[in-house]
Amino acid sequence: MQKASQLHDVTEMGDTTVDLGKGEPIAITAEGLAKSFPGVAAVNGIDLQVKPGELMALLGPSGSGKTTLLRLFAGLETPTAGRILFGDEDATHLPVRERRVGFMFQHYALFKHMSVAENVAYGLRVRPRRLRPSSAEIAKRAEELLELVQLPGLGRRYPAQLSGGQRQRVALARALAVEPRVLLLDEPFGALDAQVRRDLRRWLRELHDRTGHTTLFVTHDQEEALELADRVAILNRGRLEQLGHADDILDHPATPFVAGFVGDAIRLPVTVEAGWISLGRGKVPAPFQFPSGPAELFIRPSDLTLAHSTGHGTFMGKVVGTRRVGSARRAELVLEDGLPSVEVTLPLEHSVAKGEELHLNLLTMRLFQAR
């Protein structure tokens, strides 16, 4: 019941207009930003700019430094080197409370002992007297924000009485209340179950399009990053591997790490010889002028198709297993003994048996020289 009503809630945006009072969106920039903790360089020299009004995702495996980078932007960590700019202003040493960032924590960090309305109003209540709106205005504004996040009338509840998705939206309303210049979201959907996640994802995109905040969010879920964000920054071991639109990242991975990290890719060690790659009792042409020597080939399920003829550029794979993925079938293939198996997507009506040999074509080439 709970889930059904939530579904309805989040797919329709209300018509409330709230003056978020944030002014023109600004860019936020990291210049050579670094942060090391004793023994680890969590962020290791990152140059990155989130454009005004952009929705950017920081994607990376755990320990890649993405949360540290977000916390550096918020002022919750002090950088060991580099600069942070908010617009043109140097914000490197600006205290947290003066940065005017809306930060949403992974587990929301709602104040347990305060009601939802008090949580949302907190940022306004703690303002110095001369900047503080009257109590009536604060209350009105909290209610408006709760309407914006589609939780009207829940102001008197306590965080413990809310579902995970509702808590997330309260946290967002609380962050928006302070008229932030930028929004920083740490794993905004991390603590939710899959169904609620998908709906909130769409809802957040719509909310962003309406409010226009410069937004940076951290995620380890590539589907979420690639679907939701305008641009995605991929981090690995404290370094920026690639920054680009979803298409760039999926189709033109800049580094072997990105090629292996996105899109269920399998890494195969191969050898390039005079423009040809030997693969599963066959040969495929290497990209133009690719140097001979050891290389790494990344193959995604969608990169392979069944070959209609057994001619040039095809190779063989032996089926070791099949599984059903949504409306398609995936066959697991071994190209050569000792290599990791790759997967190919097949139409549902195409049944294959274990041990069968398939002729294959490679559609997309993602080849990197071995380091």
Place this chain on the structure above:
Amino acid sequence: MRETALSESRPLQWLLIAVAVAFLALFLVLPLAAVFVEALHRGVGPLLATYTDADTLSAIWLTLIVAAITVPLNLVFGIAAAWAIAKFEFRGKSLLISLIDLPFSVSPVVSGLTFVLLFGAKGVFGPLLDDWDIKIIFAVPGIVLATVFVTFPFIARELIPLMQEQGTAEEEAALTLGASGLRTFMTVTLPNVRWALLYGVLLCNARAMGEFGAVSVVSGHIRGLTNTMPLQVEILYNEYNFVGAFAVSALLAGLALVTLAAKSLLEWRHAEGLPTARRH
């Protein structure tokens, strides 16, 4: 009782309960009852005579003063120590945690003696204090110092595990929302630990009123001046004034029972916020 895989067999359950109840009766209820019976066995008259005796009144008064100074001091120290340990990373943190436990591991008599060695007439600071005409040992300041030392761990110990478990996310949230450090502490940190804090204060208070060993060493047992209730009990008892001794004991035990009742009430109503009462 719910039957689960971990349940003991019925006879064993009864046996364990019987052992526990018998132990409690023998070692807690019986002595406590004896105190009240002994205090009342000559009737109410002598009892009231004890409570109106000037020296006894002065002991009661001193005990209340010592508790009234000790508890707020340890409230501040305890919160400061717990805050530092739970919310910050620094070198020597584990040493600090061990030091907080020190008063629990050292015999109170030894604690008292260290103060005599420091501030007594022949102590390290003795001549200096004498020059300034400040009396610490055999005076109220010494009693307060010894009590503060002995009861220091109660509040800190109560707060540290809870604060550590709560982490710093809510404080960080308050900071990003524009709150100052003090404001964050008052509106976020403190409300989150309020029940554990009250619990620690109750325990600290109970011990501050009841402390004997350390106070006995530094007090000098001057009647009407430096005797607290536990010391007064000893003096009356040694003078074979059993009714008086038990009358003061009964009062002290009564204070302990009130504290215990308050603590149980807290545990019952706010079990969630108390680390020691928490069950997962």
